[in-house]
Amino acid sequence: MLRVMTCAVTGALVLAACAAPVNSAGEPSAPAAPVKASVVATPEGTAVPSPLPTVIELHAQGPGAGTDVIDSDGDGIVDDLERDLGTDPTSPDTDGDGLTDFDEVMLSFTDPTLPATYDGVPDAESDLESDGLGYLEEVELGTDPLVADTDGDGIDDGAEVAAGTDPVDIDNPGPATLDGQVLIFDGGKDEVSITADVDATAARQTRGGPDNGHVGWVDVPSMLTGPAFVDVAEDATEVTFVYPPRVTDGRVPAELLVAYETIESMVFLEPVEGTEPGEARVTVTVDADDIPTVVLLDREAHLALLQ
Known part of the structure; x- marks a missing residue:
């Protein structure tokens, strides 16, 4: 099954996807209608700045696609898309902030061409859900960078790290x-x-x-x-x-x-x-x-x- 991924940037990133099945001859059939996946707002008073384009289309390789699907830097974003983004197709981390271009576009909702997207805060320290942990630290810990309380135990991830408890184990700490x-x-x-x-x-x-x-x-x-x-x-x-x-x-x-x-x-x-x-x-x-x-x-x- 082939996929087309589209994302729009208007102060927040909107990710959408549509599937394009192929027939038995390997030729693409009519694509399905796009399905909106999620919307994540950026911190109040801030916005993802240009040069990100308003709409970016990522076409998977397939018969007759006519799209460059080479990923020279292996960051998960094909070179065509990197050129649309303004990122470097030969570097997995265009702005050198410690986050890959793919992570910034798809996961951390930061600008892959700027090392500090929001109010001068380094992207690696970006804390969209305000739990006291930066994005890169959450990746290393295995916590969810978009959820303040990953394990759902009522204690924010940052507070658990500070207390020395496990932010991904609902039973650690146990109840008082x-x-x-x-x-x-x-x-x-x-x-x-x-x-x-x-x-x-x-x-x-x-x-x-x-x-x-x-x-x-x-x-x-x-x-x-x-x-x-x-x-x-x-x-x-x-x-x-x-x-x-x-x-x-x-x-x-x-x-x-x-x-x-x-x-x-x-x-x-x-x-x-x-x-x-x-x-x-x-x-x-x-x-x-x-x-x-x-x-x-x-x-x-x-x-x-x-x-």
């Missing part, structure tokens, strides 16, 4: 933990933290954190902190809400209540002491459809409201 459970939300010293007894796969499907938009818990005077929620992936998941000393504000568990509210009901739970002085915790079993709202309350103040 607190007291042996996966940390779903880290509230630090000023908010509730949420942990769950789940494996790494379920952890990626579990969400939790502040639920400040809950209309049922607005300006309730007995609240010691805003409502929180958790959304688990599996039934019967053990979840713990950890309230730091700054939230309990000197109260012991006997002076606290925890409101546990789902669509179907609301109950009040008694917290227990945590692992550090002044900390309070409550552990609940949550099903996938529950999505509870959990609120820490001053016991005396809230009981007075209920009277």
